[in-house]
Amino acid sequence: MFSYRHAFHAGNHADVLKHLTLIATLRHLMQKDAGITLIDTHAGAGLYRLDGDYTETGGEAKDGVVKLMAALRPAGQEPAAAAPAIDDYLDVIASYNPSGTLRVYPGSPFVIHHLMRAESRDRLKLFELHPTDSRTLSANIAQLEAGRQIAVAREDGFEGVKPLLPPPPSSTGSKRALVLMDPSYEIKSDYGKVSACIQECMRRFPTGTFLVWYPVIPRPEAHDLPRRLKTLSNQAQRPWLHATLAIGQDPTHGPDDRPGLTASGMFVVNPPHTLKPVLAEALPQLLLHLGRGRGKSQALESGGG
Incomplete structure (x- = not known):
């Protein structure tokens, strides 16, 4: 179960969608002074070298952040106009x-840390079960010298998140939490674990903001997951938002080549009211700069509440 390493995929189009959505969500939540409990259930190693052995093997960043940066922040030239959420992502x-x-x-732990506020006493809890990535994550986090602001646990995030909800009150007495859930989906049972965990999290803390990343692949469980999350959100009478980005097939690949991951989605329970217009502006631009060949698309829908 430990064969998956996110380093192979760091900076790909799915990371672009995930982290852009995460940043836009955090920007809104942090407009209030009250502190936030931040939880990443599958944190990975935290930082990735794009010129390292793992990333060079897959080269997936070339069709993600590298391509986007080259289009909008070309070296030695003025930056091109882009949606504010894309600019914010590229700034990070x-x-x-x-x-x-x-x-x-x-990775997500360092994206979150970049936006955390010491004065508001934001707290970040990171879970990573992979033995190597957990050690690397701990070492990377130690360099931040963040003290008690960030805690790392080698533990199953599906279980570890539950005792943290509801979160402790902030200095103003309010309770606020954001949970990011993005397992590898290396095994099919991850899909069911995600929906079950989200259901339990909403039961424990109905007003929390929950972000779920998932791959769009030809597997029944992958197509069923967003439908299940919509049902759970509607049953709990909580608002939701669902965004997908498909960059399409690489036209240089032959019919027998493995296409790799070409699409992914983000499902957000209790999204900020600003998130839909922000993504509505950003998604078409992501598709413009990252799309290729047949099958490229983007979609955004919301409901519940």
Whole structure:
């Protein structure tokens, strides 16, 4: 069960969609001074070298953040016009690459840390079960010298998140939490675990913001997951938002070549009211710059509440 390593996929189009959505959500939530409990159930290693052995093997960043950065932030030229959410995402990525050369990609833990506020006493809890990635994550987080602001646990995030909800009250007495759930889906049971965990999280803390990333692949469980999440949200009378991005097939691939992941989705329970218009502006631009060949598309829908 430990064969999956996110380093193979760091910075790909799915990471672009996931992290852009995460940043836009956090930006809104952090407009209020009250602290937030932030939870990443499948944190990975935290930081990834885009010129490392793992990423070079798959080269998936070339069809994701590298392609987007080249289109909108060409070296030695003025940045091109882009949706504010895309600019914000690229600013976060650029902050980890001060030389101007794209060598490092921040995973979700470091994206979240970049936006955390010490004065509001935001807290981040990271779960990672993979033995190697957990050790790497702990070492990477230690370099931040964040103290008690960030905690790392080598534990199953599906189980570890539950005792953290409802979160402790902030200094103002309010309770606020954001949970990011993006397992590898390496085994089919992950799909059922996601929906069951979200259901339990909503039961424990109905007003929390829950973000779920999932791959769009020809597997019944993958197509059923967003439908299940919609049903759970509607039954709980909670608003939801569902965004998908498909970059299409690589036209240079032959009929016998494995296409790799070409599409993914983000499902958000209790999204900020600003998130839909933000993504409605950003998604068509992502498709413009990342789309290729047949099958490219983007979609955005919302409901519930």
